[in-house]
Amino acid sequence: MSVIKTIVTRDAIFPLKPGEGTDAVHRDPVYSYATTLIETDAGRRGTGLALTLGGGNDLVCGAIELLAAPLIDREIESLMAQWGVVSRQIAEHSQLRWLGPHKGVVHLALASITNACFDLWAKVRGVPLWQLLLDLSPARIVALLDMSYLEDMMTAAQAEAIIESHLADRAAREGVITSGYPGYDTSAGWFSYDDRQIADNARRAVDSGFTALKLKVGSSDAERDVRRATIVRDTVGDDIRLMVDANQQWTLPAALDVCRRLAPINPFWIEEPTHPDDVLAHAQLQKEIAPIPIAAGEHLPNRIMFKNYMQADACRIVQPDALRLAGVSEFITVSLLARQRNLRVAPHVGDMGQLHQHLVLFNHIALGCEKLFLEYIPHLRDRFIHRADVRDGVYHTPRAPGASTDLID
Amino acid sequence: MSVIKTIVTRDAIFPLKPGEGTDAVHRDPVYSYATTLIETDAGRRGTGLALTLGGGNDLVCGAIELLAAPLIDREIESLMAQWGVVSRQIAEHSQLRWLGPHKGVVHLALASITNACFDLWAKVRGVPLWQLLLDLSPARIVALLDMSYLEDMMTAAQAEAIIESHLADRAAREGVITSGYPGYDTSAGWFSYDDRQIADNARRAVDSGFTALKLKVGSSDAERDVRRATIVRDTVGDDIRLMVDANQQWTLPAALDVCRRLAPINPFWIEEPTHPDDVLAHAQLQKEIAPIPIAAGEHLPNRIMFKNYMQADACRIVQPDALRLAGVSEFITVSLLARQRNLRVAPHVGDMGQLHQHLVLFNHIALGCEKLFLEYIPHLRDRFIHRADVRDGVYHTPRAPGASTDLID
Numbered sequence: 001m002s003v004i005k006t007i008v009t010r011d012a013i014f015p016l017k018p019g020e021g022t023d024a025v026h027r028d029p030v031y032s033y034a035t036t037l038i039e040t041d042a043g044r045r046g047t048g049l050a051l052t053l054g055g056g057n058d059l060v061c062g063a064i065e066l067l068a069a070p071l072i073d074r075e076i077e078s079l080m081a082q083w084g085v086v087s088r089q090i091a092e093h094s095q096l097r098w099l100g101p102h103k104g105v106v107h108l109a110l111a112s113i114t115n116a117c118f119d120l121w122a123k124v125r126g127v128p129l130w131q132l133l134l135d136l137s138p139a140r141i142v143a144l145l146d147m148s149y150l151e152d153m154m155t156a157a158q159a160e161a162i163i164e165s166h167l168a169d170r171a172a173r174e175g176v177i178t179s180g181y182p183g184y185d186t187s188a189g190w191f192s193y194d195d196r197q198i199a200d201n202a203r204r205a206v207d208s209g210f211t212a213l214k215l216k217v218g219s220s221d222a223e224r225d226v227r228r229a230t231i232v233r234d235t236v237g238d239d240i241r242l243m244v245d246a247n248q249q250w251t252l253p254a255a256l257d258v259c260r261r262l263a264p265i266n267p268f269w270i271e272e273p274t275h276p277d278d279v280l281a282h283a284q285l286q287k288e289i290a291p292i293p294i295a296a297g298e299h300l301p302n303r304i305m306f307k308n309y310m311q312a313d314a315c316r317i318v319q320p321d322a323l324r325l326a327g328v329s330e331f332i333t334v335s336l337l338a339r340q341r342n343l344r345v346a347p348h349v350g351d352m353g354q355l356h357q358h359l360v361l362f363n364h365i366a367l368g369c370e371k372l373f374l375e376y377i378p379h380l381r382d383r384f385i386h387r388a389d390v391r392d393g394v395y396h397t398p399r400a401p402g403a404s405t406d407l408i409d
Numbered sequence: 410m411s412v413i414k415t416i417v418t419r420d421a422i423f424p425l426k427p428g429e430g431t432d433a434v435h436r437d438p439v440y441s442y443a444t445t446l447i448e449t450d451a452g453r454r455g456t457g458l459a460l461t462l463g464g465g466n467d468l469v470c471g472a473i474e475l476l477a478a479p480l481i482d483r484e485i486e487s488l489m490a491q492w493g494v495v496s497r498q499i500a501e502h503s504q505l506r507w508l509g510p511h512k513g514v515v516h517l518a519l520a521s522i523t524n525a526c527f528d529l530w531a532k533v534r535g536v537p538l539w540q541l542l543l544d545l546s547p548a549r550i551v552a553l554l555d556m557s558y559l560e561d562m563m564t565a566a567q568a569e570a571i572i573e574s575h576l577a578d579r580a581a582r583e584g585v586i587t588s589g590y591p592g593y594d595t596s597a598g599w600f601s602y603d604d605r606q607i608a609d610n611a612r613r614a615v616d617s618g619f620t621a622l623k624l625k626v627g628s629s630d631a632e633r634d635v636r637r638a639t640i641v642r643d644t645v646g647d648d649i650r651l652m653v654d655a656n657q658q659w660t661l662p663a664a665l666d667v668c669r670r671l672a673p674i675n676p677f678w679i680e681e682p683t684h685p686d687d688v689l690a691h692a693q694l695q696k697e698i699a700p701i702p703i704a705a706g707e708h709l710p711n712r713i714m715f716k717n718y719m720q721a722d723a724c725r726i727v728q729p730d731a732l733r734l735a736g737v738s739e740f741i742t743v744s745l746l747a748r749q750r751n752l753r754v755a756p757h758v759g760d761m762g763q764l765h766q767h768l769v770l771f772n773h774i775a776l777g778c779e780k781l782f783l784e785y786i787p788h789l790r791d792r793f794i795h796r797a798d799v800r801d802g803v804y805h806t807p808r809a810p811g812a813s814t815d816l817i818d
Contacts, residue, residue, distance in 0.1 A: 107513075149683065
């Protein structure tokens, strides 16, 4: 029996070095975690994170304190046995849902709360989170999920059937546990790095074993985007997968124009071309630039928006982030939706990959998702107790109990 | 010269009587305003409101304090001459936009800030807000608006042309200033009122001059919805417009079922049938239940979601709320989008109609929007200094300078 006795928050702010984390829209990020710390009667602790860029991180902490209260005195195993119901009750708080619903500060708070519960759960069981998830039956997995408002695309029974259908050939995919999961490098191409820096960084990324990397675009000067993408392509050669990311900066007409001009560098995907609420603009753009896939998810707040994106064929690479969605459970829900449509899943890592390294193993082994690659951003490495072990461009499987989200005090 | 010197917030909480404000989703509302109070060097004050249902109202106040700082020392006329640029700068705050973007707590905060600026501006000019807006040239109106991400539907030039095109025959619509703008009664049919109460309330609403009223539906027991809608229809007769409002409660399959069963009571619209992020579910439902129109907007966070709804034919009654959107200016933007598509505009009144009574006059006279009716909810009447003058079911035109948003201390 592990009963939750205290829930406190930490407004954890981590300034970056000049240029780090910059993109076309976010020019001065201060990576920050609205952190949920839960502790049981036996002194076991769970840590949950939601990412912000600094400003307003304390507002998310405030929302955590309002929303997490019902978890006090709950036993962790019984809580997680019906997490789908509990998380829906929190999300549907009849006053606080007005601040969303299911988006913005209250949903980020639910992400942090949820992730803390999963971390605690895995620690209490004494296993890494990926192992815990793989040990659950399909029915237990589905009981973790709030699948409301998805009925027209996927019922709980259909979700369970998907997991069931991938049980038999799991062994064929379990090799990833020993080989590790490939990473891709985002930090080579931050927006405010100059041309020489991105070339040097791209070369260094490839030299250190990455086979895929990303460049920030979305300049007001499209020539700059094309020039820099060409520099990186020329630097790394044709065998490296190169993604470009506009961070929502373009209008639809601008996106149509610049995406066409970027086609010659053969982007593996074009990420967040325009406003994340604009389902139909993404759908039109996806149609125009196919077969180049649009990638989206970093700012899609919940499973319902993802459902719309998939139904409208508005993106072909799905990028859920368990620190933007309502935590690990809504991440799994979105992964199931993507699996149903045979769409590739490549998480955005607000957690710097710490938590998602567990989730991509689950997605690949339990859901049969393609082993693609996981974003890697090194800037907060020293802030975590159990640092992701990324060597030779590969995430090596975490072995410590929990979700790898504990921060150094 | 009126220069903004102080900006403070007020966490204004107004408990309601039992049953008031209840719907299928919001069972215990405490109407609350995250209030922005700005004051000039000459002691002129502007009041801006964003509605919440109690919980988290202080979080919105916190976000206001973070976002409003750039307005200090700005002169109000020069500020409002380029409000479209200024409001976009606030909305695009490179750290705080992560908490949205353009939705949730940060966008509610921008609503409150924006509305305070408009109230102050009208007071400095010594006119009611509707008069101020009608006195502006089409170009000045468009300069108030952030039209980014709308380019594929409406450019600034097209917006200006719409206003321009309705200048010549304004006089034919100005009679509304003396006759007043019709209201409709929402408070007859709150969700937790029993059958007898809603019948009594409906009778009383009609007796007091309302020609339209609304009933809350979305019960887990569809029979209850149908029974209560039938009671109200039988009570008020066929000549009264009767709207039903499910407040997002239904899944798409449930909505398809219940909407068909509600058709015999001839609803003037069916409001918020399912989750507000579900553009495609609304589009499918609208197709199935046409010609009954879907009404939506209370929880559409921004102009981009409204654009998607309109492009997908996902609603035919547009319900912007200047306390959910980024205030008066984004309300006007959404009204222009609706006007372009010849869709009816019937605001949701988080302000209890105090501010929107100005905006519907502008919409009708300046944009040529149909004179439909404006929602009326009386529960906070005594909280405002300049109470909306609603008699015989009609909003009589406010004459005091400002936006009618000042609260009693």
